[in-house]
Amino acid sequence: MNMIETRNLTKTYGDFTAVSHLNMHIQKRRVYGFLGPNGAGKSTTMKMFLGLTRPTEGQFYIDGKTYPKDRMSILKEIGSFIESPAFYGNLTGEENLEIIQKLLGLPKGSVSDALELVGLGPFRKRLAKKYSLGMKQRLGLAGALIGHPPILLLDEPTNGLDPAGIHEIRTLIRSLPRQYDCTVLVSSHLLPEVELMADDIGILNHGRLLFEGTLDDLKASARNAGFPTDNLEDTFLAMIDADNQRGGR
Numbered sequence: 001m002n003m004i005e006t007r008n009l010t011k012t013y014g015d016f017t018a019v020s021h022l023n024m025h026i027q028k029r030r031v032y033g034f035l036g037p038n039g040a041g042k043s044t045t046m047k048m049f050l051g052l053t054r055p056t057e058g059q060f061y062i063d064g065k066t067y068p069k070d071r072m073s074i075l076k077e078i079g080s081f082i083e084s085p086a087f088y089g090n091l092t093g094e095e096n097l098e099i100i101q102k103l104l105g106l107p108k109g110s111v112s113d114a115l116e117l118v119g120l121g122p123f124r125k126r127l128a129k130k131y132s133l134g135m136k137q138r139l140g141l142a143g144a145l146i147g148h149p150p151i152l153l154l155d156e157p158t159n160g161l162d163p164a165g166i167h168e169i170r171t172l173i174r175s176l177p178r179q180y181d182c183t184v185l186v187s188s189h190l191l192p193e194v195e196l197m198a199d200d201i202g203i204l205n206h207g208r209l210l211f212e213g214t215l216d217d218l219k220a221s222a223r224n225a226g227f228p229t230d231n232l233e234d235t236f237l238a239m240i241d242a243d244n245q246r247g248g249r
């Protein structure tokens with residue numbers, strides 16, 4: 001079953017097309033890696049799912065609901081982390097999460113659970129403005145996860161983390177479908193990262209979906225198209241390069 005499905009989803013800004021006729025299929029209880037170079041349109045797509053920017057053309061369906069008709073009930077199902085999340089710098093990490101907990105009407109214990117889940121337990125009493133970049137990313141993730149939403153949209157969640165932090169967050173994301181019955185859409189511009197986290201991937205370039213399927217499907221389709229397949233990152237770069245040579249849009 002598809003938890004998120006788009007049909008010809010398109011977003012233009014003036015005469016610039018940021019997202020073009022996207023047909024994505026994000027299956028329930030899977031991690032979908034949304035891969036593409038800077039400016040490919042990943043954030044714009046996620047912002048449309050959250051109702052933060054309006055599609056110019058096309059539709060999307062989330063858990064059987066239609067945008068814009070069911071916008072509010074769609075939003076209730078999504079936890080998100082889009083671009084650097086904003087916090088109250090003069091409040092502690094814990095206090096920041098308490099605000100979300102109250103807004104969502106969650107039990108008090110959910111704050112500690114979320115802090116532990118992302119490894120911020122020991123830093124709960126520190127002011128958010130004193131957090132390192134990696135700690136801020138973790139706090140953003142905790143904010144997205146706190147209500148155990150059935151759908152998580154995570155835009156480059158490992159940005160700014162050190163290798164140990166990346167490993168930890170990746171392991172956490174991998175475990176979410178099993179642990180919380182969650183469907184995860186996670187964007188990245190790094191194939192090795194997606195390779196370690198995702199069940200399915202979608203490759204976006206200049207707003208167009210170049211590929212969608214499992215990693216094995218990607219290898220097979222790259223082999224058929226004559227791209228290198230020993231190293232999937234080379235495959236990805238060669239696909240992007242070939243698309244750019246063709247004009248890219």
Ligand SMILES: Nc1ncnc2c1ncn2[C@@H]1O[C@H](COP(=O)(O)OP(=O)(O)OP(=O)(O)O)[C@@H](O)[C@H]1O
Nearest residue numbers: 013016018036037038039040041042043044045189
């Ligand atoms: N409000 C806007 N007005 C005009 N152009 C925009 C606007 N928002 C995004 N764009 C353009 O749309 C394109 C896609 O941007 P988007 O942020 O979705 O890409 P991305 O794949 O998330 O890239 P990154 O990895 O750099 O975040 C970019 O060329 C960007 O400059």
